[in-house]
Amino acid sequence: MKLTICYDGQFYIGLIENISENKYKAYKYIFGNEPKDQEVFDFVNMNMLDFIKNNEKHDGIPIQQKKVKKINPKRLQRKVAKELKKPSISSKAEEAIKAEIELRKKEKSVTCKRLKEERKNYIRNIKVQKSKNKHRGR
Template structure:
């Protein structure tokens, strides 16, 4: 059994910050992560990021993907790399996965906020109940 793994890191300027878009295809599953660098990262900073923090990235998205087989011919690989550089920095699939991630995080935070409010309301009610009980106790 052979597992195919392919990862790419695209660094681009989004108008305000330098952003890295990490795309990861493993065993037909596509995942994407967005990393904000802030100032323009040097080659050494990017290399340090890839070697030390790549494993800790949380890739979002489990869509089955059709990963192309990497070419063994070095000239073909160079042509494919040049073609990839001419393409826009952010792929539509990556944009869609990031949008899905934002929506999921928004839903989760809304649920957590709703639960926290309900817990606080319950605590206030218990406090009022306790206060009423203490008022009705005779001295």
């Protein structure tokens, strides 16, 4: 379990990353304006596990086990330098949050498409009915 605290422009956010049962889960906790060390310490010791239990909504992203391969020391050094240049929020946490957002978008788009199709069919049926009425002389 890993807690990363970062500033998002308005509030300080605690990003909790948890790997259990080969699944990666990420949670977002808002601390507010610049949390004191004691506030963070109290959250970690008393409230964090309850927060995780109350917010378990999604299953998480499955993690595939990779075989560990020996890496050239110079290549490892370049990788470490490259990762230090990245922002502090991990890409896996962003990926977990974005996956949930994408799921919501897909659900919304399916309902929107269905409503559009129903509307097109309704308008088409009205036009067909009008043309039939014209041929009948009404």
